[in-house]
Amino acid sequence: xxQTGIYIHIPFCIKKxxxxxxxxxxxxxxxxxxxxxxxxxxQMVSSHPLVCDTLYFGGGTPSVLKPENIGRIIENAYxxxxxxxxxxxxxxxxxxxxxxxxxxxxxxxxxxxxxIGVQSFNDEFLDFLGRIHSTNDANRTxxxxxxxxxxxxxxxxxxxxxxxxxxxxxxDLQRAIEFEPEHLSCYMLTYEKGTPLDRExxxxxxxxxxxxxxxxxxxxxxxxxxxHSYVQYEISNFAKNASKISRHNMKxxxxxxxxxxxxxxxxxxxxxxxWNCRSVKKYIENIKEGRVAIEEKEILSKEQRxxxxxxxxxxxxxxxxxxxxxxxxxxxxxxxxxxxxxQLEEDGYILPIQPKNHCMLSRKGMLFLDSIAxxxxxxxxxx
Numbered sequence: 391x392x393q394t395g396i397y398i399h400i401p402f403c404i405k406k407x408x409x410x411x412x413x414x415x416x417x418x419x420x421x422x423x424x425x426x427x428x429x430x431x432x433q434m435v436s437s438h439p440l441v442c443d444t445l446y447f448g449g450g451t452p453s454v455l456k457p458e459n460i461g462r463i464i465e466n467a468y469x470x471x472x473x474x475x476x477x478x479x480x481x482x483x484x485x486x487x488x489x490x491x492x493x494x495x496x497x498x499x500x501x502x503x504x505x506i507g508v509q510s511f512n513d514e515f516l517d518f519l520g521r522i523h524s525t526n527d528a529n530r531t532x533x534x535x536x537x538x539x540x541x542x543x544x545x546x547x548x549x550x551x552x553x554x555x556x557x558x559x560x561x562d563l564q565r566a567i568e569f570e571p572e573h574l575s576c577y578m579l580t581y582e583k584g585t586p587l588d589r590e591x592x593x594x595x596x597x598x599x600x601x602x603x604x605x606x607x608x609x610x611x612x613x614x615x616x617x618h619s620y621v622q623y624e625i626s627n628f629a630k631n632a633s634k635i636s637r638h639n640m641k642x643x644x645x646x647x648x649x650x651x652x653x654x655x656x657x658x659x660x661x662x663x664x665w666n667c668r669s670v671k672k673y674i675e676n677i678k679e680g681r682v683a684i685e686e687k688e689i690l691s692k693e694q695r696x697x698x699x700x701x702x703x704x705x706x707x708x709x710x711x712x713x714x715x716x717x718x719x720x721x722x723x724x725x726x727x728x729x730x731x732x733q734l735e736e737d738g739y740i741l742p743i744q745p746k747n748h749c750m751l752s753r754k755g756m757l758f759l760d761s762i763a764x765x766x767x768x769x770x771x772x773x
Contacts, residue, residue: 399652457495709750
């Protein structure tokens, strides 16, 4: 049986970044009532029988919470759920919200993996992204994390920022690897509908990076990090070795079960998915009154399961596990898609399936994931 992940959504930020569409608020006065409600929510579903081996604090900005509050949440998780001894416990932190003492505090309460939202080592780009920290803050935070004793550090970077060039992006990558992080996430800047940055883009306030440069930056990322001994295991993610991949995030890409707690958090236990309301006040109110904070539920159809297993599986460099899809959906994937697979192989978008029974995108194919994934969807054979 696949082991479960636990996701804790901390919905507070010092300042909202204009490109981010994750749910968060800047009102810090609700932090303590939120922590109490979160622990109560965990208690309400603690009869869950699955074994958990990852615990992930995301947001928002989890590092606005004090170590003692993070510690209380972890302690309750261990009391309430069947958590394995080698659990990966990750916290996302933003430069500008931590000190050496605070980072030592997080490690002291059980955090063993830290993800630092640097995004860029260029102050001009940090300003465009609306970040609260400077390059110096980022440098200090990474050094402090190492000094605090963390031996599993991840750095997040963003490429495709207007004004960015191959040279400035390489400078960011070079600066990042000088710190020898165990993990790097390199995300392309996206303009999510409804965000301030997307509104500015539509108003013509700036010129987005051309698709041709985005492709070049993507390929540059893979080439540079591979040359410096980082292994790409997902479109945007690289690790020093297999033991340093994000075990929690791999659950999302591998269609594994996970439980989410906090406002807007999603949970998935196949074939069911459900998610909480996007309001801290409503969340606290519901929990106080003894009601779960679930806003909606759905049971995934075969078509939806196929679509997600294909799309998420193709994000991984190991690709889709064809045997797992066949077993889950009761189909013969290779037989159904023989012609498509052959054509995509000939065009260089996917790699030969043998000897592994996996369907994997080539580097060229990764650039066209959104176009390739729908090619493996035929409703008729799933009914």
